[in-house]
Amino acid sequence: MTAQVRILKEEILSNNWYTLRKYTFDHQKKDGTWKTETREAYDRGNGATILLYNRTSGNVILTRQFRLPTFVNGNAGGMLIEACAGLLDADAPDVAIKRETEEETGYKIKDVRKIFEAYMSPGSVTEILYFFVAEYSNKEKINEGGGIDGEDIDVMEMPFEKALSMIGTGEIKDGKTIMLLYHAKVNDLLK
Numbered sequence: 001m002t003a004q005v006r007i008l009k010e011e012i013l014s015n016n017w018y019t020l021r022k023y024t025f026d027h028q029k030k031d032g033t034w035k036t037e038t039r040e041a042y043d044r045g046n047g048a049t050i051l052l053y054n055r056t057s058g059n060v061i062l063t064r065q066f067r068l069p070t071f072v073n074g075n076a077g078g079m080l081i082e083a084c085a086g087l088l089d090a091d092a093p094d095v096a097i098k099r100e101t102e103e104e105t106g107y108k109i110k111d112v113r114k115i116f117e118a119y120m121s122p123g124s125v126t127e128i129l130y131f132f133v134a135e136y137s138n139k140e141k142i143n144e145g146g147g148i149d150g151e152d153i154d155v156m157e158m159p160f161e162k163a164l165s166m167i168g169t170g171e172i173k174d175g176k177t178i179m180l181l182y183h184a185k186v187n188d189l190l191k
Contacts, residue, residue: 010126018042018045019044020041020042023040040124042125042128044125047088047096048085048094048130048131048132049084049130049152050083050100051133051134052095052105052135053134059159060184061084062084063079063082063086063156064079064156065079065153066078067080080173080174081166081174082174082176084097084100086104097132104147106142111135113133114130115183117130120175129182131176131179136189137141
């Protein structure tokens with residue numbers, strides 16, 4: 001079933017870092033009546049994320065970096081362990097994730113496999129995130145990673161089972177990373 005929506009008004013509330021818009025719209029409910037509503041939507045562009053895994057060692061590559069929104073919402077220190085990710089900018093998802101992987105982790109991977117796509121916070125953020133997995137080996141390591149343009153990213157190589165256990169201990173709280181780790185577990189990627 002397709003929703004029936006009429007946009008009545010669109011206002012830009014902020015265009016500082018990304019764009020925050022306020023929409024006034026009519027939405028037809030299931031019973032056929034129309035209701036006028038107002039919502040805000042944050043548009044930061046679409047992104048891609050990847051889980052790098054090595055079957056031989058049983059390891060995965062994750063990153064750790066400061067995330068202000070987590071800090072202001074109770075994450076002491078603001079550091080978050082997560083899968084490599086980034087915005088698409090003008091690139092196709094597979095091209096963007098290869099670029100981000102090299103910048104953040106230092107691995108120049110050739111083959112990535114898209115596994116699914118998802119809206120991560122559809123109540124307020126327009127972004128759709130493209131999820132990838134790829135095997136890596138030490139021969140693909142071309143630099144130390146850590147990001148560009150002032151990014152301060154730690155590259156973490158760890159056993160897959162340890163990464164999984166870190167979800168239960170609360171050390172990994174990032175949604176995209178949890179989804180990728182569980183995908184790897186359910187699909188036996190490291191066996």
